[in-house]
Amino acid sequence: MKKNWKLQAAAPILALVGAAVIAGIILAATGNDPGDVLQVIVDDGFETRRVVDTLNRAAPYYIAGVAVAIGFKMTLFNIGVEGQYRLAALVAAWAGASVNLPAPLHVLFILMVAVITGAAWAAIPGLLRATRGVHEVISSIMLNSIALGLGAFLLHRWFRAPAGEYPGAVGTEVLPTPGRLPLLNGLVEKLGVDLPPGTRLQSYIFIALIIGVAYHLVISRTRFGFDLRASGSNPEAAEASGVDPKRMVVVTMVLSGAVAGLIGLNNVMSNVGDQARYTDVSVVGGLGFTGIAIALLGRNHPVGIALGALLWAFMDALQTPLSSAQLPKQITAILQGVAVLSVVIAYEVVRRIEQRQQASSLRRDSEPPPASEVAPA
Amino acid sequence: MMRLGTAVPSLIRPPGVCVPASRIDDGSVAAVELKGIVKRFPGVIANDDVNLTVAPGTVHALVGENGAGKSTLMKILYGMQHPDEGTITIGGERVEFKSPTDAIRHGIGMVHQHFMLADNLTVLENVILGYEPTRFGVIDFDGARRRIEELTELYGLPVEPDVRVERLGVGDRQRVEILKVLFRGATTLILDEPTAVLVPQEVDELFDNLSDLKSQGITILFISHKLDEVLTVADDITVMRAGTTVAARKPADVTSHQLAELMVGSELPTPETRESTVTDQVCLELSGITVCREDGRPDVDDVSIEIHQGEIVGIAGVEGNGQTQLIAAIMGTTTTRSGSISLDGDDITHWPTRRRREAGLGYVPEDRHRHGLLLDAPLWENQILGHQTQEPNARGPWIDRRAARARTEELVEQFDVRTPTIDVMAGALSGGNQQKLIIGRELMAGPVAMIAAHPTRGVDVGAQAAIWDQLRDARHDGLATLLISADLEELIGLSDTLLVIYKGRIVARLDPAATSPEELGSHMTGAAAAGGAG
Ligand SMILES: Nc1ncnc2c1ncn2[C@@H]1O[C@H](COP(=O)(O)OP(=O)(O)OP(=O)(O)O)[C@@H](O)[C@H]1O
Ligand SMILES: [Mg+2]
Numbered sequence: 007m008k009k010n011w012k013l014q015a016a017a018p019i020l021a022l023v024g025a026a027v028i029a030g031i032i033l034a035a036t037g038n039d040p041g042d043v044l045q046v047i048v049d050d051g052f053e054t055r056r057v058v059d060t061l062n063r064a065a066p067y068y069i070a071g072v073a074v075a076i077g078f079k080m081t082l083f084n085i086g087v088e089g090q091y092r093l094a095a096l097v098a099a100w101a102g103a104s105v106n107l108p109a110p111l112h113v114l115f116i117l118m119v120a121v122i123t124g125a126a127w128a129a130i131p132g133l134l135r136a137t138r139g140v141h142e143v144i145s146s147i148m149l150n151s152i153a154l155g156l157g158a159f160l161l162h163r164w165f166r167a168p169a170g171e172y173p174g175a176v177g178t179e180v181l182p183t184p185g186r187l188p189l190l191n192g193l194v195e196k197l198g199v200d201l202p203p204g205t206r207l208q209s210y211i212f213i214a215l216i217i218g219v220a221y222h223l224v225i226s227r228t229r230f231g232f233d234l235r236a237s238g239s240n241p242e243a244a245e246a247s248g249v250d251p252k253r254m255v256v257v258t259m260v261l262s263g264a265v266a267g268l269i270g271l272n273n274v275m276s277n278v279g280d281q282a283r284y285t286d287v288s289v290v291g292g293l294g295f296t297g298i299a300i301a302l303l304g305r306n307h308p309v310g311i312a313l314g315a316l317l318w319a320f321m322d323a324l325q326t327p328l329s330s331a332q333l334p335k336q337i338t339a340i341l342q343g344v345a346v347l348s349v350v351i352a353y354e355v356v357r358r359i360e361q362r363q364q365a366s367s368l369r370r371d372s373e374p375p376p377a378s379e380v381a382p383a
Numbered sequence: 384m385m386r387l388g389t390a391v392p393s394l395i396r397p398p399g400v401c402v403p404a405s406r407i408d409d410g411s412v413a414a415v416e417l418k419g420i421v422k423r424f425p426g427v428i429a430n431d432d433v434n435l436t437v438a439p440g441t442v443h444a445l446v447g448e449n450g451a452g453k454s455t456l457m458k459i460l461y462g463m464q465h466p467d468e469g470t471i472t473i474g475g476e477r478v479e480f481k482s483p484t485d486a487i488r489h490g491i492g493m494v495h496q497h498f499m500l501a502d503n504l505t506v507l508e509n510v511i512l513g514y515e516p517t518r519f520g521v522i523d524f525d526g527a528r529r530r531i532e533e534l535t536e537l538y539g540l541p542v543e544p545d546v547r548v549e550r551l552g553v554g555d556r557q558r559v560e561i562l563k564v565l566f567r568g569a570t571t572l573i574l575d576e577p578t579a580v581l582v583p584q585e586v587d588e589l590f591d592n593l594s595d596l597k598s599q600g601i602t603i604l605f606i607s608h609k610l611d612e613v614l615t616v617a618d619d620i621t622v623m624r625a626g627t628t629v630a631a632r633k634p635a636d637v638t639s640h641q642l643a644e645l646m647v648g649s650e651l652p653t654p655e656t657r658e659s660t661v662t663d664q665v666c667l668e669l670s671g672i673t674v675c676r677e678d679g680r681p682d683v684d685d686v687s688i689e690i691h692q693g694e695i696v697g698i699a700g701v702e703g704n705g706q707t708q709l710i711a712a713i714m715g716t717t718t719t720r721s722g723s724i725s726l727d728g729d730d731i732t733h734w735p736t737r738r739r740r741e742a743g744l745g746y747v748p749e750d751r752h753r754h755g756l757l758l759d760a761p762l763w764e765n766q767i768l769g770h771q772t773q774e775p776n777a778r779g780p781w782i783d784r785r786a787a788r789a790r791t792e793e794l795v796e797q798f799d800v801r802t803p804t805i806d807v808m809a810g811a812l813s814g815g816n817q818q819k820l821i822i823g824r825e826l827m828a829g830p831v832a833m834i835a836a837h838p839t840r841g842v843d844v845g846a847q848a849a850i851w852d853q854l855r856d857a858r859h860d861g862l863a864t865l866l867i868s869a870d871l872e873e874l875i876g877l878s879d880t881l882l883v884i885y886k887g888r889i890v891a892r893l894d895p896a897a898t899s900p901e902e903l904g905s906h907m908t909g910a911a912a913a914g915g916a917g
Contacts, residue, residue: 228780232764232771239757245716246746246754247769248737 128263
């Protein structure tokens with residue numbers, strides 16, 4: 007059956023309107039004027055500065071969403087994305103600061119180290135599930151804590167830059183220039199958009215873009231993707247069709263972890279000067295969990311995840327103007343949460359409407375044409 | 384004879400079950416009356432002005448070709464689907480069911496064509512699931528167990544309450560399903576193709592049970608494609624075609640040929656093997672295959688089978704005598720304790736499933752929903768399943784969508800799968816059409832050897848003849864087929880060699896030309912194994 011695209015698009019819009027109404031009620035109930043918040047969003051949310059901020063933030067969210075969605079596609083819940091990316095970012099930042107290679111190779115080297123570290127860390131719950139039947143949620147939650155502890159240990163023992171070398175937080179050595187990603191400011195300015203001073207558009211969005219395209223191709227166009235989806239849909243039938251279920255669990259976890267490895271490096275590789283290094287500021291925590299919400303928002307669809315990531319990032323970017331306008335910036339967190347819930351509900355509603363519509367369009371077709379006008383099927 | 388109503392302890396007696404007075408009296412009020420039922424799905428009208436009247440305390444059969452709308456109608460009566468138009472009257476009372484819970488409350492219970500059991504729960508848990516009897520606020524397992532034992536005894540439905548359902552074969556699963564419905568105190572039983580999965584002895588037992596139930600005033604509605612059996616047990620027969628009820632007959636006034644004609648307008652087929660095409664080239668060879676459970680007891684015990692090119696070897700046996708495990712061993716989805724398997728001269732004993740399939744091992748599974756289909760994926764993706772690494776579905780690491788879709792169009796055409804498009808979900812096809820899809824997919828892949836488990840299960844008489852022809856054609860082209868079936872006529876008619884499996888062992892090798900169904904039946908129950916076979 008052909009999908010009704012208007013209806014499909016209606017679902018997320020419905021959800022957002024629902025979320026906005028709920029947020030408005032909460033704002034009003036807490037003695038704020040929802041109109042003020044709306045004003046800030048309209049006036050400030052689409053300024054160039056905010057748009058750049060939104061895009062920069064959306065890239066890691068998108069990668070996190072894809073990492074989680076890969077698991078979801080075969081009903082594996084990789085809740086360990088959090089630990090995988092934080093460890094991967096640390097190891098990659100350290101390794102990147104320890105070598106000297108020509109520019110493109112250096113960048114590739116750093117990304118490869120991140121991918122491999124993330125994949126390796128994710129392989130552990132995969133292997134535990136395949137060989138010992140340990141549920142991946144349990145093992146990867148534990149591995150998240152272990153990753154944090156291990157990361158802190160590695161950083162303080164071996165990876166940290168000598169004390170006092172750089173101002174600010176404890177972290178690794180700074181990446182040499184060939185290991186950094188160029189900013190897109192020049193490109194954008196050539197296109198005629200003036201960026202306000204101090205804004206930096208990271209080229210990391212291209213990495214997110216590549217991941218998205220690859221995700222789409224692998225899942226829906228390859229044999230491997232077919233096996234993956236079949237395993238998610240009916241594991242027993244997939245096995246009979248020749249999928250090795252244990253191998254599939256491990257491979258899927260590894261793939262999810264490989265993508266997860268790339269989540270945390272955007273700032274490390276794009277910052278200028280002393281900032282281009284791993285610190286608690288350049289690699290923030292929690293992106294792995296956000297990825298779960300974004301995969302849900304986007305229903306594991308490559309474009310859906312992109313919209314989810316942009317929305318989430320937009321909410322984040324609004325926090326600064328909201329606080330400067332003396333408005334509660336926490337409202338964005340509420341909006342994000344309510345949005346996830348409303349999306350889930352809205353899709354169900356739309357699904358039912360669609361069913362009813364199809365049935366009634368059939369009804370029209372099946373009746374003898376009363377007059378000349380008969381709707382085409 | 385005890386009445387069912389009194390046999391239900393009040394403790395677990397469904398609160399809302401009201402026994403319609405009409406049932407006990409003179410039968411003047413219909414137990415079930417469906418009027419003008421219309422149900423549409425995207426692209427198809429499943430029910431189009433259906434009228435059905437079922438007298439209380441009778442066995443009423445519903446027949447019709449695949450996709451005629453029988454299951455849909457029964458799902459409407461059971462509250463699982465909502466009619467777009469039409470009325471339902473139960474024992475004189477107009478009703479509108481929002482869900483099966485409402486239907487159960489009116490004493491209507493249903494056993495589905497495709498079983499709906501929770502695999503990882505035990506038989507006992509499945510029976511009480513959603514209907515847990517409680518005592519002082521906790522689930523009364525002892526009471527439930529006693530009740531199950533009573534029912535088991537009353538209707539001769541042997542089950543082990545503490546076995547996990549995932550361990551059960553199709554026949555056992557059905558018994559659990561029936562028990563589940565009786566446990567809920569049903570007074571009208573709907574059985575959707577109950578006999579498709581049973582061997583003749585089991586069918587007889589089931590029919591004995593049905594007549595017991597009938598004599599206690601229970602009304603039974605059942606769907607079947609086996610017209611002879613319909614004629615023997617039914618009191619009334621309603622024929623459906625293309626979504627409407629086209630005829631109502633008494634079994635005395637109609638023959639199975641006439642019924643078939645009413646359904647599809649074609650003759651009743653008989654499976655008859657033409658001239659032998661068996662070559663001396665061994666294609667699939669099992670030697671000394673043993674498959675054990677975790678506790679070490681063998682499910683398959685030292686089985687050796689040779690299938691030649693162009694040969695169909697039939698395996699007869701009561702469900703649960705090791706067929707499932709034997710199939711798994713050949714497919715490579717279970718580990719064998721000992722023995723070896725070779726395909727076309729290659730030792731495939733240690734090959735993974737994928738490699739076996741690529742080497743040309745076709746597979747029509749026993750349970751199409753569990754092992755054969757992705758119900759939430761479109762038909763063209765289901766056509767790929769099992770052949771996702773092979774031409775034309777794959778090109779290198781890529782799925783070749785266009786070729787896969789073209790192949791599916793061809794399949795739908797050639798194997799007469801009734802569907803609006805190849806983009807509908809496999810779950811939306813009628814049972815028989817799902818089966819045709821699987822048969823077509825496997826045969827079109829050009830296998831060298833094929834496991835065909837119940838290849839015509841759930842398909843109508845017309846399609847059955849077509850599938851038999853297709854299997855014979857494939858055999859003529861050199862396919863080695865292992866046929867596992869509960870349909871003894873199918874086994875005798877198609878096989879070149881007949882083997883009987885009993886408790887995991889091959890206990891007899893018979894010449895199908897010289898074997899009657901009765902004889903075969905006695906071998907299957909092990910009766911002849913001790914003395915006769917040699
Ligand atoms: N959930 C559904 N969505 C869409 N179409 C459906 C759905 N269920 C049934 N249909 C369609 O309705 C028609 C009738 O199906 P139904 O299952 O009632 O047939 P049936 O008579 O039981 O056939 P069979 O003997 O093969 O089981 C079929 O064309 C089927 O494809
Ligand atoms: Mg059916």
